[in-house]
Amino acid sequence: MQQLRDLPNIGTIAENKLREVGIETPEQLKTIGAEQTFTRLKTVDKGACLSMLCALEGAILGIRWHQLPKERKQELKEFLNMRNIQQ
Numbered sequence: 001m002q003q004l005r006d007l008p009n010i011g012t013i014a015e016n017k018l019r020e021v022g023i024e025t026p027e028q029l030k031t032i033g034a035e036q037t038f039t040r041l042k043t044v045d046k047g048a049c050l051s052m053l054c055a056l057e058g059a060i061l062g063i064r065w066h067q068l069p070k071e072r073k074q075e076l077k078e079f080l081n082m083r084n085i086q087q
Contacts, residue, residue, distance in 0.1 A: 002026050009055035009065050020044050030060050035079050050080060 004015040007026055021040035023029050029037060034057040041048045051065070053076050058065035068076075 004029065004059075007059040008063055009059045014052075014055070017041055017045055026059075029056070034060055034076070039083075050077060053080065 002025075004010050004018055004023070004026060005012060007029070010018070018024075018029065018037070018041070021037070021044055023032065023037060023040070032040075034053060037056050038048060038053045041052065045052075054065040054068055054073060057072065057076060058068055061068070
């Protein structure tokens, strides 16, 4: 069974924070999605930012977050702006 830390962009610290908000498996992360996972993470990590949101999306897609398409990065940025979430 694949672990969260086996996904791109997810290290030990991120894995621990994901577990803290109830996300234990890559399947759960994929089902919940980057935006909702990020919203949960903000409750335990006030420093979570756009880079973390992009890292989650990259993990879901199986790529490094730097490789996200520009359009998707823009959508994620707009998500933060719409919710007035501090970047």
